[in-house]
Amino acid sequence: MFKRIITRTKTKSFFLFGPRSSGKTTWLRHVYPKKSNLWIDLLDPKTDRLLRQKPETLAEMIRIAEGDFEYVVIDEIQKNPVLLDVVHGLIFEKKYKFAITGSSARKLKRGAANLLAGRAFRFECHPMTHVELGTSFDLDDCLAYGSLPEVIELSQKDKQHFLRAYVDTYFKEEVVAEQLVRNLMPFRNFLEVASQSTGKILNMNNIAKVVGVDHTTVQNYFSILDDTMLGFLLLPYSRSIRKRQRAKSKFYYFDTGVQRTLTGLIDAPLNPESPEYGTAFEHYIVLEFKRLISYLKPDWRMSYLMTSDNVEVDLVIERPKMKTVLIEIKSTDNILSLNRQKLSGYKKLAEDFKNSESYVISRDQTSLMEGEIKFIHWSRIFKTVGLIK
Numbered sequence: 001m002f003k004r005i006i007t008r009t010k011t012k013s014f015f016l017f018g019p020r021s022s023g024k025t026t027w028l029r030h031v032y033p034k035k036s037n038l039w040i041d042l043l044d045p046k047t048d049r050l051l052r053q054k055p056e057t058l059a060e061m062i063r064i065a066e067g068d069f070e071y072v073v074i075d076e077i078q079k080n081p082v083l084l085d086v087v088h089g090l091i092f093e094k095k096y097k098f099a100i101t102g103s104s105a106r107k108l109k110r111g112a113a114n115l116l117a118g119r120a121f122r123f124e125c126h127p128m129t130h131v132e133l134g135t136s137f138d139l140d141d142c143l144a145y146g147s148l149p150e151v152i153e154l155s156q157k158d159k160q161h162f163l164r165a166y167v168d169t170y171f172k173e174e175v176v177a178e179q180l181v182r183n184l185m186p187f188r189n190f191l192e193v194a195s196q197s198t199g200k201i202l203n204m205n206n207i208a209k210v211v212g213v214d215h216t217t218v219q220n221y222f223s224i225l226d227d228t229m230l231g232f233l234l235l236p237y238s239r240s241i242r243k244r245q246r247a248k249s250k251f252y253y254f255d256t257g258v259q260r261t262l263t264g265l266i267d268a269p270l271n272p273e274s275p276e277y278g279t280a281f282e283h284y285i286v287l288e289f290k291r292l293i294s295y296l297k298p299d300w301r302m303s304y305l306m307t308s309d310n311v312e313v314d315l316v317i318e319r320p321k322m323k324t325v326l327i328e329i330k331s332t333d334n335i336l337s338l339n340r341q342k343l344s345g346y347k348k349l350a351e352d353f354k355n356s357e358s359y360v361i362s363r364d365q366t367s368l369m370e371g372e373i374k375f376i377h378w379s380r381i382f383k384t385v386g387l388i389k
Contacts, residue, residue, distance in 0.1 A: 018125030146257025195262035281331035311345035
């Protein structure tokens with residue numbers, strides 16, 4: 001098993017949210033083994049049926065459990081959100097500690113759940129980072145097939161089979177089964193259109209026309225993907241929170257392999273000279289920052305920047321009490337081949353943006369400085385900005 005860097009507490013109850021197959025259950029089984037913890041598995045039909053009929057049975061199951069246990073582990077809580085009312089009482093009255101996994105905070109909010117009113121911490125689980133994969137990491141493989149734990153050690157053909165099954169059974173069926181959407185066909189169309197919009201500034205009206213639904217429905221679809229951690233919106237940078245919320249966002253799926261499957265390109269080779277490779281590389285870097293910030297620096301904030309004269313910065317990282325980081329992402333393995341004229345706007349912005357550090361990251365191992373901009377290999381940026389040690 002790969003060593004995960006998922007955050008946890010040893011003294012409080014907590015939620016662990018993450019997409020299906022991101023490794024939540026595997027991690028919990030390793031950290032909270034059944035010999036010293038009480039497991040309540042809602043994927044077991046008998047247990048699920050019993051607790052749906054009588055949620056209060058949970059308290060009795062815990063009471064009669066033999067031996068001492070450190071945590072009560074409840075897997076996939078979104079299958080029965082009403083249980084959280086029982087859990088809340090047990091934390092408050094009996095002082096039990098719970099480790100609770102889920103893949104749909106949206107269903108919990110709608111289903112009953114007060115999310116334990118601050119009595120439980122919230123942590124996240126994502127696909128594998130390059131840090132966790134260590135010597136098993138392969139950039140081109142992660143760009144093409146993503147880094148869901150179950151994908152990593154499969155053959156190329158099996159990776160493709162797994163990802164198609166994942167998209168068909170989870171994205172297109174279970175989201176409907178969990179009653180997050182009622183009409184499957186427009187949602188399926190939306191998933192494909194959203195995959196083609198990865199890393200682009202969203203035009204909700206255009207997407208609504210293509211999908212055949214109204215603007216509000218498209219906004220709701222994006223909200224579903226965000227709440228189920230299947231994707232996220234990258235907001236535009238602004239010092240004004242109000243302006244940040246009103247301006248157009250970018251969208252990224254949670255995994256590059258899933259995104260390529262939704263576009264129908266999972267069989268297609270990813271040529272380093274192609275525009276598709278550049279898109280996948282930018283997508284992957286954004287995801288790595290998203291994941292590592294979630295685990296290690298949750299107070300940092302990510303955004304992108306588009307200036308009034310159309311200079312775009314792929315990532316802006318705001319770090320409390322530290323300089324803001326500007327990052328332009330290039331997939332080239334030869335930074336000397338970059339068109340300096342196209343970078344002139346970024347160079348000017350780097351000079352004018354107060355209290356900031358500016359970078360161009362790429363696959364080139366060469367490091368150099370041009371004006372206020374540092375050119376470095378992508379793998380070094382995370383340590384350089386203080387995200388990892």
